[in-house]
Amino acid sequence: MANVSRRALMKGVGAAATLSMIAQMAKAEGKVKVGFIFLGPIGDYGWTWAHNKGREAIDAALGDKVETVYVENVAEDASAIPLIRDLANQGCKLIFTCSYGYMDQTIQVASEFPDVKFEHCTGFKRADNVSTYNSKFHEGRAVLGTIAGKMSKSGVLGYLGSYKVPEVVLGVNAFCLAAQKQNPDAKVKLVMIDSWFDPPKEAAATDTLINLGCDVVTTHTDSPAALQILEQKGLYGFGQGADMSSFAPNAHLTAIEDIWGPYYVQRAQAIVDSTWKSEDTWDGMKEGTVVISPYNKAVPADVAALADAVQAGWKDGTYDIFKGPIYDQDGNLKVKEGETMTLADLAVIDWFVKGVESAA
Amino acid sequence: MTVDLIIAALMTVVGLTTPILLAGLGELVTEKAGVLNLGVEGMMLMGAISGFAVTVFTFNPWLGVLGAAFGGAASSMLFAVLVLQLNSNQVATGLALTIFGTGLSSLIGLSFVGRIVPPFTSPFPAALSRHPYWEVIFGYSPIVYFAVLMVPLTAWFLHRTRAGLILRAVGENDHSAHSIGYSVVGVRYAAIAFGGAMAGIGGAYFSMVITPMWAEKMTAGRGWIALALVVFAGWRTGRLLAGAYFFGILMALELYAKAAGFSFMPSQFWAAMPYLMTVVALTIISARGTQGANAPACLGKPFLPST
Numbered sequence: 001m002a003n004v005s006r007r008a009l010m011k012g013v014g015a016a017a018t019l020s021m022i023a024q025m026a027k028a029e030g031k032v033k034v035g036f037i038f039l040g041p042i043g044d045y046g047w048t049w050a051h052n053k054g055r056e057a058i059d060a061a062l063g064d065k066v067e068t069v070y071v072e073n074v075a076e077d078a079s080a081i082p083l084i085r086d087l088a089n090q091g092c093k094l095i096f097t098c099s100y101g102y103m104d105q106t107i108q109v110a111s112e113f114p115d116v117k118f119e120h121c122t123g124f125k126r127a128d129n130v131s132t133y134n135s136k137f138h139e140g141r142a143v144l145g146t147i148a149g150k151m152s153k154s155g156v157l158g159y160l161g162s163y164k165v166p167e168v169v170l171g172v173n174a175f176c177l178a179a180q181k182q183n184p185d186a187k188v189k190l191v192m193i194d195s196w197f198d199p200p201k202e203a204a205a206t207d208t209l210i211n212l213g214c215d216v217v218t219t220h221t222d223s224p225a226a227l228q229i230l231e232q233k234g235l236y237g238f239g240q241g242a243d244m245s246s247f248a249p250n251a252h253l254t255a256i257e258d259i260w261g262p263y264y265v266q267r268a269q270a271i272v273d274s275t276w277k278s279e280d281t282w283d284g285m286k287e288g289t290v291v292i293s294p295y296n297k298a299v300p301a302d303v304a305a306l307a308d309a310v311q312a313g314w315k316d317g318t319y320d321i322f323k324g325p326i327y328d329q330d331g332n333l334k335v336k337e338g339e340t341m342t343l344a345d346l347a348v349i350d351w352f353v354k355g356v357e358s359a360a
Numbered sequence: 361m362t363v364d365l366i367i368a369a370l371m372t373v374v375g376l377t378t379p380i381l382l383a384g385l386g387e388l389v390t391e392k393a394g395v396l397n398l399g400v401e402g403m404m405l406m407g408a409i410s411g412f413a414v415t416v417f418t419f420n421p422w423l424g425v426l427g428a429a430f431g432g433a434a435s436s437m438l439f440a441v442l443v444l445q446l447n448s449n450q451v452a453t454g455l456a457l458t459i460f461g462t463g464l465s466s467l468i469g470l471s472f473v474g475r476i477v478p479p480f481t482s483p484f485p486a487a488l489s490r491h492p493y494w495e496v497i498f499g500y501s502p503i504v505y506f507a508v509l510m511v512p513l514t515a516w517f518l519h520r521t522r523a524g525l526i527l528r529a530v531g532e533n534d535h536s537a538h539s540i541g542y543s544v545v546g547v548r549y550a551a552i553a554f555g556g557a558m559a560g561i562g563g564a565y566f567s568m569v570i571t572p573m574w575a576e577k578m579t580a581g582r583g584w585i586a587l588a589l590v591v592f593a594g595w596r597t598g599r600l601l602a603g604a605y606f607f608g609i610l611m612a613l614e615l616y617a618k619a620a621g622f623s624f625m626p627s628q629f630w631a632a633m634p635y636l637m638t639v640v641a642l643t644i645i646s647a648r649g650t651q652g653a654n655a656p657a658c659l660g661k662p663f664l665p666s667t
Contacts, residue, residue: 040576041466041575041576041577043466043469043470043473043575043576044575044576045473045474045575073576073577158619189619189621190618190619191615191618191619192618192627193615194627194628194631195580197575197577197580198580198581199566199570199571199575199578199580200376200379200566200570200571200578200579200580200582201580201611201615202571203375203570203571204372204375204376204611204612204615205615205619207368207371207372207375208369208372208612208615208616208619209619210368211365211368211369211372212365212616212619212620223571223575223578224571224573224575225570225571225573225575228476228479228571228572228573229570229571232479246474246475246476247474247476247573357621358618358621
């Protein structure tokens with residue numbers, strides 16, 4: 001008797017499991033699930049905040065066909081693997097991993113789920129089901145460098161960095177080269193704080209840069225902490241990822257805004273239409289992925305005109321900050337006169353240009 | 361090296377030190393009463409959001425600091441009920457408090473993201489607080505002076521008052537204290553609340569002074585450094601002050617070395633230094649065989665009276 005009932009029970013459980021699987025599949029067929037792995041909190045008002053705006057753009061544009069889920073505060077180490085895997089197991093058909101440090105983890109999980117498509121932000125490793133996408137932040141950095149080179153009295157600029165990854169190296173180099181076009185003696189002091197988000201350390205590092213003579217500081221970390229310090233000291237800086245002028249109405253000269261929405265909507269649509277292919281996308285100002293916020297009234301008209309010219313040049317292809325001759329920190333010629341660095345070179349860059357002072 | 365640079369660097373150090381000094385002092389008193397509260401990070405975050413929120417609503421930073429103390433203490437009471445009333449494991453409950461405080465502060469903070477308050481700056485006239493030299497003494501937020509003042513006050517309380525003696529007795533031998541009629545649980549409630557309030561004010565230093573805004577997880581692990589600091593200091597207030605400034609100098613050195621272009625140590629080494637120094641200090645203490653005399657004997661043990 002007991003045996004029979006146990007067998008019946010097992011059958012029942014089996015049937016229930018099958019039923020729920022069918023139900024889940026039906027649900028999944030109804031709406032495509034798109035997952036996001038976020039680096040910081042969505043309230044960081046910077047990098048992750050901008051990516052979350054992109055996710056919300058999918059909800060707004062494709063809300064009837066697509067459902068989005070996200071995980072925030074995911075560390076860039078092995079702990080990301082089970083979280084990415086979890087999104088795949090939840091039935092996500094498309095997963096965006098929104099930071100450079102998820103590169104190998106994304107590739108690993110993608111090999112376990114060949115039917116799930118992955119999109120890795122700012123990396124360079126691809127597979128049949130892994131695309132990479134990036135934004136030409138360095139185009140924006142060149143605009144900031146142009147303004148900083150003009151606005152700095154000391155000629156010593158500060159750069160608050162996170163890690164020595166290609167995206168940050170490109171940003172530093174573009175900023176420094178653009179500043180030197182306005183002031184040939186301009187120098188950039190660089191501090192890497194080994195974190196994308198650590199407001200107290202960002203604040204202390206900004207203090208340090210100011211104390212060592214920097215009067216304009218740009219940030220490549222994700223909180224408005226640096227801007228608040230600059231505001232208190234009456235100096236200038238720039239927002240990162242989003243317009244941060246509300247945090248520092250006087251210090252905030254402009255910001256690089258990351259606009260991910262159009263790309264995210266397009267890729268989610270490709271999943272719905274089953275036209276998704278592994279690609280490498282690197283959009284910039286021309287495509288509207290990199291946008292410069294309105295200038296502060298502290299920016300004089302002639303400086304604003306210079307900055308506008310840089311923006312216009314990026315958009316029509318007449319301007320490129322990585323045109324030779326370019327020398328590295330030790331004075332070696334890296335890019336010859338008349339040559340321009342290719343996108344492939346830029347994607348793996350690991351050296352700083354002349355005029356950058358750094359420990360790394 | 362000019363005088364200006366030295367003064368500016370000292371002020372950076374003070375900014376880095378104050379929050380861990382406050383949280384460390386609170387935790388020291390809690391541990392002296394025999395309770396190990398690993399929830400410092402969570403309490404700091406609760407203090408940070410409470411202080412910020414109160415300042416937003418009242419436009420009064422002094423009330424903000426009170427709010428921060430209250431926020432930190434209120435969250436510590438949750439821990440207190442669990443470990444004192446229900447005798448739950450202190451280590452696990454403390455870790456849970458950190459996770460809870462992180463989550464709750466983020467939830468409360470949702471509507472405060474993107475807002476700012478004026479920084480809670482020096483109470484002294486600008487002639488002193490902005491003076492190129494005197495600013496090194498007068499140029500800080502009132503929270504900094506409060507933190508420094510609390511060091512001798514706490515030492516005096518612990519070692520020169522009857523209440524302090526009772527608190528230490530509860531931490532060293534809870535059963536003896538109980539048998540001569542002291543309320544072990546009552547004393548521990550008070551010590552935990554004090555620890556929470558101090559951690560809360562430490563957290564508010566981030567959200568009201570350094571960067572007057574709210575951002576999720578803005579304390580970024582300083583609570584753990586405060587915990588390491590208490591052990592590093594061997595549960596002594598004087599050494600806690602010295603240790604806090606030592607840790608602050610280490611953190612500043614990392615940044616100055618990088619900005620000045622020195623790369624003689626990998627930056628991860630600097631980040632690990634406070635913890636490394638704590639291990640070294642522990643090793644020295646135990647090698648001298650005086651560890652038993654320093655760590656409160658009942659630290660981390662639940663109190664289960666037999667009568």
